[in-house]
Amino acid sequence: MEKKMATSALVLLVAVLAVGHLGGEVEAQQVLCNVSQEGLLACKSAVTRPNPAIPSSACCAAVANADLQCLCNFKNTNPGAMRFMGIDPELAMQLPNKCSLPTPVKC
Numbered sequence: 001m002e003k004k005m006a007t008s009a010l011v012l013l014v015a016v017l018a019v020g021h022l023g024g025e026v027e028a029q030q031v032l033c034n035v036s037q038e039g040l041l042a043c044k045s046a047v048t049r050p051n052p053a054i055p056s057s058a059c060c061a062a063v064a065n066a067d068l069q070c071l072c073n074f075k076n077t078n079p080g081a082m083r084f085m086g087i088d089p090e091l092a093m094q095l096p097n098k099c100s101l102p103t104p105v106k107c
Contacts, residue, residue: 060099
């Protein structure tokens with residue numbers, strides 16, 4: 001359960017920043033919860049169906065460097081946004097495992 005929530009928070013940020021990037025509203029150097037926009041966008045293809053990609057090294061680096069508690073706080077203030085943004089929560093929960101990372105903090 002802990003792993004699911006923290007990973008979900010990361011994926012939610014991927015979606016939010018992807019939309020902002022497409023609209024030109026987010027600067028490339030902006031950092032949110034210790035993850036750059038580039039790092040967050042690198043995970044989007046790994047959490048989108050129908051054919052999710054294997055997480056790239058850039059995605060795994062973003063997950064490894066993320067402030068997971070910060071991401072959890074963000075997710076908890078925006079419930080339901082992941083599905084609205086087209087992100088599959090089950091795929092999001094698999095990111096740390098697919099990246100061979102330790103289980104995230106409680107979220």
